[in-house]
Amino acid sequence: MSPVDPDLLSIENLSVVIRRPGREVAALSDVTLRVGRGEVVGLVGESGGGKSMVARSIVGLLPGGSHATGAVRFEGDDVLRMDDDALRRHRGHGAAICFQNPRGALSPTRTVGRQLTDRLITHQRLTETEARRAAEEQFAAVGIRSPRRRLGAYPHELSGGMAQRVMISLATGCAPGLLIADEPTTGLDVTLTREILRQFRHAADTDGRGVLLISHDLASVADVCDRVVVLYAGTVVESGPAARVLGRPAHPYTRALLRSVPDVDGRAVVATPGAMPLLKAAPRECPFAPRCAHATAECSVDRPLPTPVPGATDEWSLACFHPRTDELAFEEPAATPARATAAERAVLEVDDAHVVYRSRFGKGGHAALRGVSLRVAAGETLGVVGESGCGKSTLAKLLLGLVPAARGDVRVAGSRMSDLRGRELRRLRTRVQMVFQDPIGSLSPRRTVAEAIAEPLRALGLPAAQRAERVAAVADRLKIDRSMLARHPHELSGGQAQRVCIARALAGEPDVLVFDEPTSALDVTVQAQILDVIADVVRDPSRGSVFISHDLATVRGFADRVIVLYLGRIVEEGPVEEVFGRPRHPYTRALLSSAPSLGSGFSGPKVTLTEDLDDTEAAATGCPLAARCPFAADRCRTEEQQLRPHGTAQVACWRVPEIPDLLKGSDIRV
């Protein structure tokens, strides 16, 4: 019956329509893809493209109301038509899935060791002691330090990276033939992302396992994938070897995706207008046509089907009538005109600020910021980068007056925040406005768009008629359609909501705008559109901006100056070209080294930190990075480091002069 050596996984013409009362969604239309043994296949595209639906179909978990046609063959057997017993064997043994949110997917009341040994005992029929030993090996294999101790941990005791490692060990625990990873690195730092993705590559290289890696992050998957499949609106638009598809893409959508991603090499982002449609039925025309610059009449009449590219010998195929053959050209980074900031008006000054979160019981507390000083002049944009937990969000809260400074102070347009109370404090607060990470969550669900934008104006005491006028003006500036003003947040897409949030921040003409990861919750092409909006907004000469992000590439595109935070301290500060082009602190260099890149990336010797941030016990004395730094010497562990000028930058590391030599040495870990 079944062919002699079938592919591990072969999806053939899979179409899924989800029918629910009152709504119908064509989630997948004629999707064909395959994963071989020992192969890592990347499934990329924006949310709503059908990536997760493919994953669910492989483990037989299509949502209720799904109508599926086609076949999902796993080692020759069709998963869609398996009975319950066969499905149970298939899940775990055949194909296992790593979920996006590992902490949500782990049972909170059982230790992670118990969860793994339970699986081993049921599926592999091991005894209790064998299972424990196997579990310990599994934990060690995914890079968990002191695995024996971690077996007894509960999920809430683990950091995000650790939880994802546990999730991988759970998925690989029963030696499945296929490992599916659904956005495994969302919400993880760059340093961890690399490490986790390496685990998947490792999983494919051992035991001839197939890996299907689902991601919206093209740059990250580029390194580890053998082949890439690009989905758009439930259809496969391009597939082929990773180097080919991501390096010399021919489909306009793939090209748009790649152009939308900011890169640490500083190239300019090109935004594609529009958003992905939610289809009610399988498309009859090219679904990308309305957004495509190369679309002709033919594209809106007929749907191009995936066909092998003529002359390609490597399974490169695409669904387009007008494939692009030219090299994907990137504009050179726009040279930012050097601004003389020193003489200009400072709109925001922070002087030696400390923030301590006190624990409710007992005395202790957690110092989130330890002596941060910064200054933002009108017309200037300050970038703030660092791993999660380094104090970025606390800094944002401090600037907005949402947390008090235990020591030091914050001055906005010359007024000290801690001096003011009541109405005056509220007035001053309107001078600093923030754009939040989660655009929909930062809009009150029961207030309309117009009411949201008018919020700061209400605090200024403007009468209703003037408020409406200002709201209309700012909406026009951000290209928010007037008809959208009466809508509620749940009726907006992520990109629209973020425009509204930026409009709200701008409405009261503040002195300082704080952007806290404003695009990290958005899809790639929408992200590029919002970055365009932000780039326009931060150019206003009358106000200063602070741009906080863990994504160094995004910061590079905007900031004039940048500060690098590590465990509540500034470790390096300076003009953006200087810090990104000639990083002096080992931490900055390590961040840049692990930043994913589709372009030339960070050139120069790379540095890898020796441990995850979460494993590090905060040292009481000395340099906070000492435990992770490959160049740490005894002096680092005993001596507190202060910012000292090096060129146009300031760096808190005494070894800066020696580092170029150290980098040439053998102790670089790549």
Place this chain on the structure above:
Amino acid sequence: MPEVMPETVVVGAARAGRFATVLIVTGSAILAVVALAAIVAPLLTGWGPTEIDPLGTLVPPGPGHPLGTDANGMDVWSRLLYAGRLDLGIAVAGVAAAVVAGTALGLVAGYLGGWVDDVLMRVVDVFQAFPTFILALAVAALVGNGTGNLIAVIAAVNAPAYARLVRAEVRTVRESSFVAASVTSGASTFGVLWRHVLPNSLTPVRVIAPLNAGWAMLTLAGLSFLGLGVTVPAAEWGAMISLGSPDVVAGRWWTSVPPGLVLLICVLGFSLLGEGLQERAEAKRR
């Protein structure tokens, strides 16, 4: 290569969201009928609720008295109709008062936190330390009979639960970024509470309140049954059941079974309504 099978594989049908609507409509319809009957009672009966038929006590159902008369010679049908005014009115007003008071407490305690929260919640603890009905009995005995007092009793025993419910909700909502956005937009504490925190903390209250009104009717009827409710001879279902209970043993069912049934139907109506609202809230979350 095996042929691709043409037929469609269907995965379990999605549960219809219409179920919630059916529940809500049925519950509301039941309550509307009872309320309407109580309002237009004078059109449906010739007798007043406390009017005594001089010609007979305990007359079985028949022409003139569709549900007979009770031991005092009052027409059961008309008392049944008029009682709806008191029962529904007190239950709804009492629960409404409980919602307003409890929400205000919960809002302040949850948003401000600290010692304000501690003090308010300890008071709530004291109220919740007693079984609801015992507390109702105690308060009713303390304040005495009368419509206004009964509303106060219902409000007092139910408000603590709303305070807790709203407080828990507020503590989640106040951490959301739209509240932070409002604070940093210079809004006053009252403005943040009124415009953002309150409207987004009421979902569970909307579900619980109708169910609560059903229980409140039972509490009220229970109080009246024990003689702590409305002043005799006012028409009230609990009091009617109490008055008629000796007759049931003697085979004269018409004095206490009809008020019991009506009470049951009303509580059912409130339950269906609450159930439906919950169903709808869950469907929205999915």
